[in-house]
Amino acid sequence: MSAPAAVFELRLRALPRFRVDLAGVTPLALGALGEAEAGRVAIRHGNEALALGELFEIRRRPANAPALHFEGDLSRFDRLAWEMEDGEIRVDGPVGHYAAARLRGGLVAVAGDAGGFAACEMAGGELAVAGSVGDFAAAALPGSMDGMRGGTLVVRGDAGARFADRMRRGTAFVFGNAGDFFASRLVAGTIALGGRCGAHPGWAMRRGTLVFAGETPAVPATFVETGHDLRVIWTLLARDLARAGGPFTALPDRRVRRFAGDIAVDGKGEWLLPE
Amino acid sequence: MTASPTPTDAPPLPWTCPFCALLCDGVALARGETLELRGSDCPKARQALAQQPADTAAATPTIDGRAASLDEALDAAARLLAGATLPLFAGLATDVAGIRSLYALASARDAILDHLLGDAIMASVRPLQDRGVYYTTLAEVRTRADLIVCFGTRPAERYPEFFRRIAPGEPRRREIVFVGTDTDPAAAGPDTELEAVPFAGDAFDTLALLNALAADRALAAPPPGPLAGLAARLQAARYAVIVWEPGASGAQGALVGEAINRLVGTLNARTRAASLALGGSQGGYTANQVVTWLSGLPLRTGLFRDGLRHDPWALATARVLAGRNADLLLWVSSFDPSATPPAADLPTIILGHAAMPPVAGAPQVFIPVATPGIGAAGHLFRLDGGVVVPLVQARDDGLPTVAAIAGAIAQRLAAPASGAGS
Amino acid sequence: MSTLRLRGGRLYDPAHGIDGEVCDLGVRDGRIVALHENEPVDREHDVSGMIVMAGGIDLHSHIGGGKVNLARLLLPEDHRPAPRTDNPLELASCGACTPGTLATGYRYAEMGYTAAFEPAMALSNARHAHMEMGDTPILDHGAYVMLGNDELLLEMLAEGGDPALVRDYVGWAINAARAMGVKVVNPGGISAFKFNQRKLDVDEPHVQHRVTPRQVVHALARALTELAVPHPLHIHASNLGVAGNIASTLATIDALEGLRGHLTHVQFHSYGTEGPHKFSSAALALVEAVNAHPNVSIDVGQIIFGQTVTASGDTMTQIRNAALGSPRKWVGADIECDAGCGLVPFRYRDQSYVNALQWVIGLEIFLLANDPWRVVLTTDHPNGGPFTSYPHLIRLLMDKSFRDEQLARLHPEVAAHAALREIRRELTLYEIAIMTRAAPARLLGLADRGHLGVGAAADIAVYREDADREYMFRTPEYVFKDGELVARQGRIVATPVGGTHFVEPGFDGAIEQRIARYAEHHHALDFRNAAIGRDELCTCANGGQLLVTPCAVHGTNGT
Numbered sequence A: 001m002s003a004p005a006a007v008f009e010l011r012l013r014a015l016p017r018f019r020v021d022l023a024g025v026t027p028l029a030l031g032a033l034g035e036a037e038a039g040r041v042a043i044r045h046g047n048e049a050l051a052l053g054e055l056f057e058i059r060r061r062p063a064n065a066p067a068l069h070f071e072g073d074l075s076r077f078d079r080l081a082w083e084m085e086d087g088e089i090r091v092d093g094p095v096g097h098y099a100a101a102r103l104r105g106g107l108v109a110v111a112g113d114a115g116g117f118a119a120c121e122m123a124g125g126e127l128a129v130a131g132s133v134g135d136f137a138a139a140a141l142p143g144s145m146d147g148m149r150g151g152t153l154v155v156r157g158d159a160g161a162r163f164a165d166r167m168r169r170g171t172a173f174v175f176g177n178a179g180d181f182f183a184s185r186l187v188a189g190t191i192a193l194g195g196r197c198g199a200h201p202g203w204a205m206r207r208g209t210l211v212f213a214g215e216t217p218a219v220p221a222t223f224v225e226t227g228h229d230l231r232v233i234w235t236l237l238a239r240d241l242a243r244a245g246g247p248f249t250a251l252p253d254r255r256v257r258r259f260a261g262d263i264a265v266d267g268k269g270e271w272l273l274p275e
Numbered sequence B: 001m002t003a004s005p006t007p008t009d010a011p012p013l014p015w016t017c018p019f020c021a022l023l024c025d026g027v028a029l030a031r032g033e034t035l036e037l038r039g040s041d042c043p044k045a046r047q048a049l050a051q052q053p054a055d056t057a058a059a060t061p062t063i064d065g066r067a068a069s070l071d072e073a074l075d076a077a078a079r080l081l082a083g084a085t086l087p088l089f090a091g092l093a094t095d096v097a098g099i100r101s102l103y104a105l106a107s108a109r110d111a112i113l114d115h116l117l118g119d120a121i122m123a124s125v126r127p128l129q130d131r132g133v134y135y136t137t138l139a140e141v142r143t144r145a146d147l148i149v150c151f152g153t154r155p156a157e158r159y160p161e162f163f164r165r166i167a168p169g170e171p172r173r174r175e176i177v178f179v180g181t182d183t184d185p186a187a188a189g190p191d192t193e194l195e196a197v198p199f200a201g202d203a204f205d206t207l208a209l210l211n212a213l214a215a216d217r218a219l220a221a222p223p224p225g226p227l228a229g230l231a232a233r234l235q236a237a238r239y240a241v242i243v244w245e246p247g248a249s250g251a252q253g254a255l256v257g258e259a260i261n262r263l264v265g266t267l268n269a270r271t272r273a274a275s276l277a278l279g280g281s282q283g284g285y286t287a288n289q290v291v292t293w294l295s296g297l298p299l300r301t302g303l304f305r306d307g308l309r310h311d312p313w314a315l316a317t318a319r320v321l322a323g324r325n326a327d328l329l330l331w332v333s334s335f336d337p338s339a340t341p342p343a344a345d346l347p348t349i350i351l352g353h354a355a356m357p358p359v360a361g362a363p364q365v366f367i368p369v370a371t372p373g374i375g376a377a378g379h380l381f382r383l384d385g386g387v388v389v390p391l392v393q394a395r396d397d398g399l400p401t402v403a404a405i406a407g408a409i410a411q412r413l414a415a416p417a418s419g420a421g422s
Numbered sequence C: 001m002s003t004l005r006l007r008g009g010r011l012y013d014p015a016h017g018i019d020g021e022v023c024d025l026g027v028r029d030g031r032i033v034a035l036h037e038n039e040p041v042d043r044e045h046d047v048s049g050m051i052v053m054a055g056g057i058d059l060h061s062h063i064g065g066g067k068v069n070l071a072r073l074l075l076p077e078d079h080r081p082a083p084r085t086d087n088p089l090e091l092a093s094c095g096a097c098t099p100g101t102l103a104t105g106y107r108y109a110e111m112g113y114t115a116a117f118e119p120a121m122a123l124s125n126a127r128h129a130h131m132e133m134g135d136t137p138i139l140d141h142g143a144y145v146m147l148g149n150d151e152l153l154l155e156m157l158a159e160g161g162d163p164a165l166v167r168d169y170v171g172w173a174i175n176a177a178r179a180m181g182v183k184v185v186n187p188g189g190i191s192a193f194k195f196n197q198r199k200l201d202v203d204e205p206h207v208q209h210r211v212t213p214r215q216v217v218h219a220l221a222r223a224l225t226e227l228a229v230p231h232p233l234h235i236h237a238s239n240l241g242v243a244g245n246i247a248s249t250l251a252t253i254d255a256l257e258g259l260r261g262h263l264t265h266v267q268f269h270s271y272g273t274e275g276p277h278k279f280s281s282a283a284l285a286l287v288e289a290v291n292a293h294p295n296v297s298i299d300v301g302q303i304i305f306g307q308t309v310t311a312s313g314d315t316m317t318q319i320r321n322a323a324l325g326s327p328r329k330w331v332g333a334d335i336e337c338d339a340g341c342g343l344v345p346f347r348y349r350d351q352s353y354v355n356a357l358q359w360v361i362g363l364e365i366f367l368l369a370n371d372p373w374r375v376v377l378t379t380d381h382p383n384g385g386p387f388t389s390y391p392h393l394i395r396l397l398m399d400k401s402f403r404d405e406q407l408a409r410l411h412p413e414v415a416a417h418a419a420l421r422e423i424r425r426e427l428t429l430y431e432i433a434i435m436t437r438a439a440p441a442r443l444l445g446l447a448d449r450g451h452l453g454v455g456a457a458a459d460i461a462v463y464r465e466d467a468d469r470e471y472m473f474r475t476p477e478y479v480f481k482d483g484e485l486v487a488r489q490g491r492i493v494a495t496p497v498g499g500t501h502f503v504e505p506g507f508d509g510a511i512e513q514r515i516a517r518y519a520e521h522h523h524a525l526d527f528r529n530a531a532i533g534r535d536e537l538c539t540c541a542n543g544g545q546l547l548v549t550p551c552a553v554h555g556t557n558g559t
C-alpha cells in the first residue's frame, strides 16, 4: 500500500435510530483515507446511506499497522469487520450481530458483548470477545455447508445456543457457559468449553473435538467410549489449549476420557472429558 | 358494505375451506344467515365460520380508531408508508393474489417480509436449505404408505381432517405410530393399526437413536425395545412416511426436521420413505412460495434498497420489533380475527379480518378485508407444498381483497400528487 | 394504433429464407406489417448495420413451478449477495442459477429472448407453474405437462392401453393443465422408484404395472399424433446421465416407430462406455440416428462450467446423482401419484474428465447435426447451466478459435483426444437464428412467432454487430415484445405481462368418469378442482394474454 498505515479512533456520537451495517469499514479500506474522507465513507443505516462521520467523531493518527478503535455502545452496529482481510479492530463496548463474520485475517477485539452470529463463517484471524456472544457464534449462514472455517475465537463470557454450528476448522474457546446445542452439526475443528453447557451438546456432530474443561455433561446414547491410549495426543492438545489460560490452564494436569460420536451421523467426532 | 343474503334454501355450495393448510375441498357450505359446513364435522372450520360476521356493514375502515371512508383510509395508509424508510410487512395471512400485490408494494418501499407463522415456516425451510429433504404429498400417503409415523405430533389436533384426507381409497393394511404422544383415535380406520412409542429422552434423543438404529450402527447400550422395534419396522416398510410439525417442535425445530430427513435418507438407500411437514396455515406456505418465486429468497427477506437479504434470525418479526429496527408495521391478517398485530410502538397499517377487535396504541389505519374463500375467491398452497387449491367466494360481503387494497395503496404512492384521494 | 419502423437492419429470418438481407421492418399494433417506405410512423429506429432477428424462443427452460421454487429454497447461498439494480422498473429479485421469476424475465428479455417454455409441469402442480410463469415478466410462456409416470396412465397401459382411452386421457390432461404439450420423463421410472425400483431400461418392465418405457413412449406419441398437438412428445429418455445410455436413447427413438418425438437434453443421453474411464462420447451415434429419423428433433442441454442446480422430475436418477452433488444437499419428492421431483446442486468442473467430456459432447451434437431445423439451443436451464450463459454458448458455436481455447483448458485427456478438435464448423448467424428462434417456433406450432414475416408478433431483437459474439448476444441494442420496446442496450425499459401459450385438443369427455373414479380413490384434490378453467388460467398467469395454438393436421417438420 502506498499510503502509510493509520489508526482511526471512532467515537460514537449517539445511538442510531436503526441498526447500522458496518460492512466495508475496515482498517485497510480506511487506511488510505484522510480524516475527512473517512468521515464521508457511506454506511447503511436502515435503508438509507449515511456518512460514517455523521455517526462517529473520527480522529486519525499515523501508526505502524492499520487499525480502527471504536468507542461507545455499538450494540446496534452489525457486520463489524465483515470479511476483513487484515489489520486490527478494537471496540471498547458491545457490538451487534455478525461481528467478525467471514473474517479472513487480522484481529478483532470486543471489550463488551457481541450479538448473534459472531465469527460466523470466519475463515482466519482472531475474534476475542471479553463479554458474551449471542446465538450461532462461529456458525453458518442459512444454507451454507460450513460455519467457522479457520482462525481463533475466544469468548471470555458465555455463549448462546448453537455455538459453532457446522464449524469446520479452527479453534474456539468459551470460558463461561454455553447454551443448548453446543457444537451442533460440528464438521471439524476444536472447541474448548470452560463452564457448563445446555441441552444436547455435540448434536449430530460429524468430526471434530470437544473438550469439556468445566462441568462434565451427560454423555448421550449415541456416543461411545473409546479405550484408546490418549496420553501423547492429549498432552499435546492440552498444552496447546492451556495457553488460553483461565479454566483451561490446568488441562495438562488432568487425565481424560474419550467418547466418539455422534453415531446418529458419521460418528467420527470426539468428546474429551478431563477428570 | 352489506352482505347480500343468500336464500337459505339455495343448495350448498361446493366449497374449499381456507382455515387450515389442508384446504379440504370435498366439502360444501350451506349459506343462510350464517355459513354452515356440510360434509365435515371439522371443529376448526365450524369455529372459523362462526366468527364470520353476518353483517359486514359494521366493518368500516378506521383511522386512529375513528371510522373513515375507504378512500380516507387508503390515503392515510399511503401517507404512513410514504413517510417510512424501513417498513416491516408482517402477518401476510392472505392468498396468492394478496402476496403478489403486497410484494410490489414491498419492493417499492424496501420492506422486510415475514409471516405471522414465520417461526414455524422457517423451521420447515431451514432443513431444506441446510441439507435438503425428501418429502411426499397427501395422495401418495393415501395410496402408498404402509407405515405412518407421527413424530411428536397428533396431526388432527391442528389439522382436524388430516386422517380422513390420507385414508386409503380401497382396503389396505397400514400402521400408524405416534412417537412421543398418545395414539389419536382420529387415526383409527379399517385395516389400520395404531400404536404409541414413547420418546427415549426427548425428541432429539429419540431421533438420534432412530438414526443410529436405522443405519445399523452399534450403540453403547441397548436401546429401548419399542424404539428398536420401530426402527426395524421402518427398515421393513415398503413406503414409510414420517409426519412432523415444525411449528410444534420448539426453538430448534429445524434440527428435528433435519434429523427426520436424515432418517428418511438412510431408509431410502434400501427401501422407500419420505417426510411430511405439517404447517403453512393462514396462507403461510402461500406467502413463502410466492415471495420465494418473485424474489428468489424465502420469507424473512428484506428487499432493502441496497440489496435483498434473507435472514431468518434477525428479520423475525419479534426481533425486528424488539430491536426497533423498523419504522412502520404493515400487518396483514385475513383469516383469523384473533391474529392481531404484535404490540409495537410504531405507526401501523392493518389489513385485517372484519371481526378483528380494535387494537389500541400507535397511529393506525385499519382496513377490513375479505377472507379468501369467504368474501372472495383465491388460491392457497396446501400443506404438502406443491398443490395450489382454488378457493371460491362463499358470499359477496362487499369487503375488498388484500390484493385490491395493496394495489390501491401502491397506486397512491406512485402518484404522490393525489394525496387527497381519488 | 401505433407504428414503428426499424430502418436499414440486416435481417436473419430463416422461416423465410432471409439470410442477412438489408431491409426495413414495419410494425403496427404489435404485429409485423409491410409499411410503405415513406409511410410516416410513430417511432423509427435507425438500425443500419445491425442484425435483426425474431425474439429468441427457449423451448426447454425450467422457469416455473414447484421444483424451481424448491431449488431457490435449497440454495439461499446462490442468492448472496443480491444487489438491487438501479432500475426502478425492476422489482427486487435475485439469484444466479435459479433466479426469482422477476429476475428471470428481466434477464431473458435483456438477451433478446421473448418466450420460454417450462418443460416439466406436474399435472398436480399446474396452477403453481402457471403462477410462476405469469410472474415472469415480459416473456410469453407455456409448459408441457408430465405424463407417463401418472399411475392412472400406467394402469391403463397395463390393461392393454386402448389407444382411444389413452388419447382421451392425454387430451383431458393437456386441457386440464392448460399445457402446450406433453413431456415424458424417464418413462415409467419415476413411478417405479415409488415402488423402490432403482433402474428401468427401455424394455424392462415397471415392477408394479409391468409396463415398459417403450410402451409408454409409443402410447404417448401416438396419442399426441391423434390429438394433432403441434409439439411432438417431449422425451426425457431412460437412463439419464448413465455411461452407455446411448443404447437407451436409440431404443427410445426406435420406440417412436416413426411417430414424431422431441428428444430433450440429448447431451445427457449420448454417452458411450469406451476408453479408460468407461465413459465416452456417443455424439456421433446420436447425430446419425437423428439425421436418419426425420420424425425426431432434439434440444441439446449443453453444460456450462460452474455452479448450478439440476432440477428434474426424475427421482430415480436424482437419488443416484445426489452423491455427486455439490454442495452436498438435495431435495426429492414423490408427488400426488403423478410425478416426482429431484433437485441436486451441481458444480461442473473443467478438470473433471466426465464434466469436460459432457461439455464436448454437447458441442459435438450441435456441430455434427446436419439439419438445424431439428436442433434447438438449450442448456436445459438450470440443469446444464443457467440460461444467462446462452451468449457464451453461441460464441462457442460460432467461433472455432474461441472454442479451441476453451477446449485446451479442459481435463488433459479430453483436451487431447476429443473429436471436437477436428470439427471446423462455425455456425452462421442464420443457423443460430434457426436454433434459437425459427426451429423452436416451428416445433411448437407457433405460426406467428419465431419469424419476421407479415402478421407475426413483433417480438424482435436487434443486435449491434460485434466480432465477439458473446458480447453481441448478451446485450442487444433493442428488444421489442409485441412491438413495445422492452429492453435497450441491456436495460429493461418496459415490463409487460407475458402471455400463456397452450393448446386445446379435442377429446371424448366420457373419459372424465374414469379419471374422477381414480381421483376419488387415490387423489387428494376434489375432481371438481382437477382442471384449470380459462378464467382461472388468466388469474393464475397474472392476467396475461391467453394464446391458443390450434391443433390441426400439420406436417411441417424439417426443412
Ligand code: SF4
Pocket (backbone or CB within 6 Å): B017, B018, B019, B020, B021, B022, B023, B024, B040, B042, B043, B044, B045, B159, B160, B161, B162
Ligand atoms: S381440516 Fe382444515 S381445511 Fe379441513 S375443514 Fe378443517 S379447518 Fe378446514
Ligand SMILES: [Zn+2]
Pocket (backbone or CB within 6 Å): C185, C236, C264, C265, C312, C313
Ligand atoms: Zn428432463
Ligand SMILES: [Zn+2]
Pocket (backbone or CB within 6 Å): C060, C062, C119, C120, C265, C380, C383
Ligand atoms: Zn429439463
